[in-house]
Amino acid sequence: MSSTKRQLSLGLSIANLGYHYAAWRHPGVPADGNMDFRHFVHCAKLAERGLFDLIFLADSSAVRDLDRPAIARDMEHQIVKHEPTALLAALAAVTRHVGLVPTASATYNEPYNLTRTLCTLDHISGGRAGWNMVTGFSIDEARNFGLDKLHDSDTRHARAAEFAAVLRGLEDGGTLDHAGPHFRLRGSLDMAPGPQRRIPIFTAGTSDNAEELAARSADVVYGGQPTIETARAYYASVKGRLAKYGRSPDELKMMPGIMAFIGRTKQEAQDKFDRMQELIEPRLGLGLLTVSSFPDYTGYDLDGPVPELPMPGGRKSEFIDIALDKVRRENLSIRQLYELVSGGFWHLGVVGTPTMVADVMEEWFTTGAADGFNIQPPCIPVDAEDFVELVVPELQRRGLFRTRYEGNTLSDHLGLHQTQQRAMPLPMPAAGA
Amino acid sequence: MSGVTSRRMTLGLALSGPGGVTKFRNMLASAQMAEGCGFDFLWLTDRPGLDPITMAAALAATTQRIGLIPSCAAPYHRPYNLARRLASIDHISRGRMGWMLQPVADAALASKFGNLPLADVATAHAVAAEFAGVVAALWDSWDDDAFIRDKASGLYFDRAKFHWLDHQGAAFKVRGPLDTARPPQGLLPLLIAGGSALAEQLAAGQGEILHGLPADLRAAQGERAVMSRRLEQAGRAPAALRMLPGILPILGRTPTALPSGPGPLPVLGTPEAIAGTLCEWFDSGAADGFIIHLPDTADAIEAFAAGVIPVLQRHGAWQPSPLGATLRDMLGLGHAPSRYAEQAAQAVA
Ligand SMILES: Cc1cc2nc3c(=O)[nH]c(=O)nc-3n(C[C@H](O)[C@H](O)[C@H](O)COP(=O)(O)O)c2cc1C
Numbered sequence: 001m002s003s004t005k006r007q008l009s010l011g012l013s014i015a016n017l018g019y020h021y022a023a024w025r026h027p028g029v030p031a032d033g034n035m036d037f038r039h040f041v042h043c044a045k046l047a048e049r050g051l052f053d054l055i056f057l058a059d060s061s062a063v064r065d066l067d068r069p070a071i072a073r074d075m076e077h078q079i080v081k082h083e084p085t086a087l088l089a090a091l092a093a094v095t096r097h098v099g100l101v102p103t104a105s106a107t108y109n110e111p112y113n114l115t116r117t118l119c120t121l122d123h124i125s126g127g128r129a130g131w132n133m134v135t136g137f138s139i140d141e142a143r144n145f146g147l148d149k150l151h152d153s154d155t156r157h158a159r160a161a162e163f164a165a166v167l168r169g170l171e172d173g174g175t176l177d178h179a180g181p182h183f184r185l186r187g188s189l190d191m192a193p194g195p196q197r198r199i200p201i202f203t204a205g206t207s208d209n210a211e212e213l214a215a216r217s218a219d220v221v222y223g224g225q226p227t228i229e230t231a232r233a234y235y236a237s238v239k240g241r242l243a244k245y246g247r248s249p250d251e252l253k254m255m256p257g258i259m260a261f262i263g264r265t266k267q268e269a270q271d272k273f274d275r276m277q278e279l280i281e282p283r284l285g286l287g288l289l290t291v292s293s294f295p296d297y298t299g300y301d302l303d304g305p306v307p308e309l310p311m312p313g314g315r316k317s318e319f320i321d322i323a324l325d326k327v328r329r330e331n332l333s334i335r336q337l338y339e340l341v342s343g344g345f346w347h348l349g350v351v352g353t354p355t356m357v358a359d360v361m362e363e364w365f366t367t368g369a370a371d372g373f374n375i376q377p378p379c380i381p382v383d384a385e386d387f388v389e390l391v392v393p394e395l396q397r398r399g400l401f402r403t404r405y406e407g408n409t410l411s412d413h414l415g416l417h418q419t420q421q422r423a424m425p426l427p428m429p430a431a432g433a
Numbered sequence: 434m435s436g437v438t439s440r441r442m443t444l445g446l447a448l449s450g451p452g453g454v455t456k457f458r459n460m461l462a463s464a465q466m467a468e469g470c471g472f473d474f475l476w477l478t479d480r481p482g483l484d485p486i487t488m489a490a491a492l493a494a495t496t497q498r499i500g501l502i503p504s505c506a507a508p509y510h511r512p513y514n515l516a517r518r519l520a521s522i523d524h525i526s527r528g529r530m531g532w533m534l535q536p537v538a539d540a541a542l543a544s545k546f547g548n549l550p551l552a553d554v555a556t557a558h559a560v561a562a563e564f565a566g567v568v569a570a571l572w573d574s575w576d577d578d579a580f581i582r583d584k585a586s587g588l589y590f591d592r593a594k595f596h597w598l599d600h601q602g603a604a605f606k607v608r609g610p611l612d613t614a615r616p617p618q619g620l621l622p623l624l625i626a627g628g629s630a631l632a633e634q635l636a637a638g639q640g641e642i643l644h645g646l647p648a649d650l651r652a653a654q655g656e657r658a659v660m661s662r663r664l665e666q667a668g669r670a671p672a673a674l675r676m677l678p679g680i681l682p683i684l685g686r687t688p689t690a691l692p693s694g695p696g697p698l699p700v701l702g703t704p705e706a707i708a709g710t711l712c713e714w715f716d717s718g719a720a721d722g723f724i725i726h727l728p729d730t731a732d733a734i735e736a737f738a739a740g741v742i743p744v745l746q747r748h749g750a751w752q753p754s755p756l757g758a759t760l761r762d763m764l765g766l767g768h769a770p771s772r773y774a775e776q777a778a779q780a781v782a
Contacts, residue, residue: 022587024582024584024589025587031584031589032580032582035524035613035614036524037494037524037525060612061513061514061517061612062612063595063610063611066595066610076589076590077589079589079590079612080575080580080611080612080613080614081612081613082521082524082613083514083517083518083520083521085487085490085518086486086487086490086518086522086525087490087521087525089487089488089490089491090490090491090493090494090522090525091494092491093461093491093492093494093495094495108511108513108514109511109514110509112545113484113509113510116483116484117486117487120457120483120484120487120488121487123455123456123457123483124457124483124487124488124491143607143608144513144607144608144609145511145513145607146605146606185544185545186544186545187544187545190453190481190482191453191455191481191482191483192455279587281587283587284587
């Protein structure tokens with residue numbers, strides 16, 4: 001097998017105990033694992049055994065929606081967690097190959113500090129650091145940093161673009177003299193460049209601003225796309241913006257999330273899925289609907305029809321329309337609605353055999369919907385183990401995934417090293433270099 | 434109770450240049466050597482190069498018993514971010530983290546944060562005090578027993594056991610709660626570098642380790658007396674703050690050119706003589722232990738430790754801390770109950 005053949009990139013998104021709302025209740029999930037370092041060591045080693053490109057830690061610097069007790073939270077087991085750069089620096093010391101991608105906000109960090117942190121992570125890990133650059137979407141986060149409301153999308157994305165440019169100016173060991181609308185700084189990191197010299201930047205988001213930021217600044221885009229049609233459109237839209245920045249389509253990888261319930265037979269997978277759905281506490285199910293911007297159905301019969309209630313704040317959303325349409329056509333109950341929403345509403349969800357999961361991934365990969373995937377196990381570590389043991393060999397058999405690590409750095413794994421030597425254009429005139 | 438034999442000397446280590454910290458491998462070798470030699474903690478001072486907090490996280494996973502205290506320059510951090518990073522590493526290290534808060538920014542660093550104006554020294558100390566208070570309060574966001582995690586009933590946490598902070602001060606506005614469980618130590622020991630009245634005031638309010646720079650035993654005793662008064666004024670017990678003067682040991686018989694000016698106190702002589710000085714200070718009550726300043730090489734650490742530490746141990750002043758000891762344990766500070774638990778206990782009483 002030639003190493004030049006296009007292959008999948010795979011990330012393991014370790015969202016603590018899993019992406020399913022009842023993950024922590026699964027007998028194979030350590031309910032206190034979110035603060036237990038050993039849980040993450042186990043997951044990181046598992047990702048490495050599966051030859052994953054990277055482990056990924058989503059994040060927001062807040063406990064979200066805690067002030068809505070009537071509603072209950074959507075994911076109680078994610079309330080407390082580790083800070084991603086700290087956790088990944090610790091995991092760097094106990095792994096050898098796998099890339100390490102922390103989420104950190106460009107809105108609530110300063111570029112000098114964060115660049116220093118990321119370059120330190122790159123040094124500690126021998127070139128395995130990445131950065132998932134987010135701009136923040138949560139009012140709860142804003143309130144932890146002195147703000148009463150979220151900055152608007154334009155402001156957050158302009159700051160992020162400038163932040164990325166500053167990181168690019170500092171990370172290679174050079175001296176930067178930068179004066180922009182959001183940051184003024186002069187100096188160098190006082191550090192040799194990290195082994196990668198250039199830290200892969202990840203972004204996510206579907207707004208026009210988010211896509212533009214991805215095209216300008218990102219090496220990898222983490223997408224939340226529920227269907228192959230939307231995923232192809234998103235793929236084409238983001239890649240279509242690259243030329244404007246003098247970049248070619250293969251300089252940016254699209255890695256949507258995938259949540260797979262895997263069984264050796266289809267029935268086994270379906271049983272797994274059904275068992276998890278039954279574990280969703282009704283309180284949480286209703287909370288999930290409310291934080292997903294559905295009306296609050298508290299007080300109505302869970303097994304009765306979904307009542308016609310006004311949308312909160314008169315909001316409209318394509319996703320909610322699709323879901324409510326399905327409710328009407330199929331006569332679904334409130335319970336069935338929250339089960340629907342919990343089972344891969346945002347992301348690609350698959351319930352099936354390893355062959356079926358690999359089929360879906362292959363189709364997305366070969367028809368312009370994905371360059372790789374961020375694996376979002378419903379329950380961690382159990383479903384990550386299943387993915388590594390059952391799906392990875394199937395992908396390898398098809399020649400879609402590596403059979404050993406060929407490079408040493410995250411950029412190597414992602415295949416970014418040949419194409420990304422050029423410096424990224426700064427979003428605004430900046431003196432010096 | 435005889436104060437001399439029941440106390441345990443705490444030994445910290447601070448490493449310094451020649452250059453900056455460019456290779457993590459070297460820092461790891463130094464940390465592991467320091468741990469093997471019995472040092473209670475390593476103070477990761479903010480030298481040019483790799484970030485001390487990120488290094489502390491990696492060291493937490495590669496060491497077993499040594500305490501880790503990274504320097505944090507207050508002007509360049511936000512309390513919420515720093516609180517969760519440090520809490521996270523306290524969980525990873527099973528309670529071996531501390532933190533050093535540097536109120537005033539290094540001028541060289543300041544230009545790198547060009548959009549942050551440099552505050553005057555008094556204001557910087559006031560901001561640092563507010564900063565330290567917010568961080569400590571955020572650590573108390575969740576009670577130690579807030580998480581029930583009952584798989585059968587589906588109850589994950591007890592809604593009565595978290596606390597909004599709703600802090601609104603001169604420098605910071607932070608709502609909370611922290612998104613990290615209460616760190617194993619509850620409160621991470623805060624190290625303050627002394628040397629000025631403002632720093633001493635900060636240490637008396639919230640510090641648990643004072644790195645003093647007395648020029649001799651008399652000065653150290655004087656500093657202890659001053660700090661006891663300041664602690665009393667702040668409503669804290671004298672033992673709430675551990676006094677660990679900075680010592681620059683110079684092993685050898687022949688006097689060399691001693692460094693002059695402010696800085697750790699040079700102590701010259703054979704290992705026995707240096708150990709004798711440390712014991713004298715410790716026995717007199719002027720110091721609870723020391724922060725030993727050494728060049729950043731495994732050889733220098735080993736040379737000091739092999740000569741001096743066995744003498745301290747024979748004297749009964751120092752003994753190795755047991756595996757599993759937290760940094761608070763090593764400092765003799767004990768577990769820190771949550772402020773809310775204390776308030777509740779007071780309300781009952
Ligand atoms: C798949 C996916 C994952 C995301 N993960 C995070 C995350 O971990 N943390 C975060 O703060 N934002 C996350 N976001 C939010 C985006 O970074 C961005 O802020 C959001 O899409 C809002 O963009 P807008 O303000 O332009 O609408 C994610 C978005 C998507 C689509």
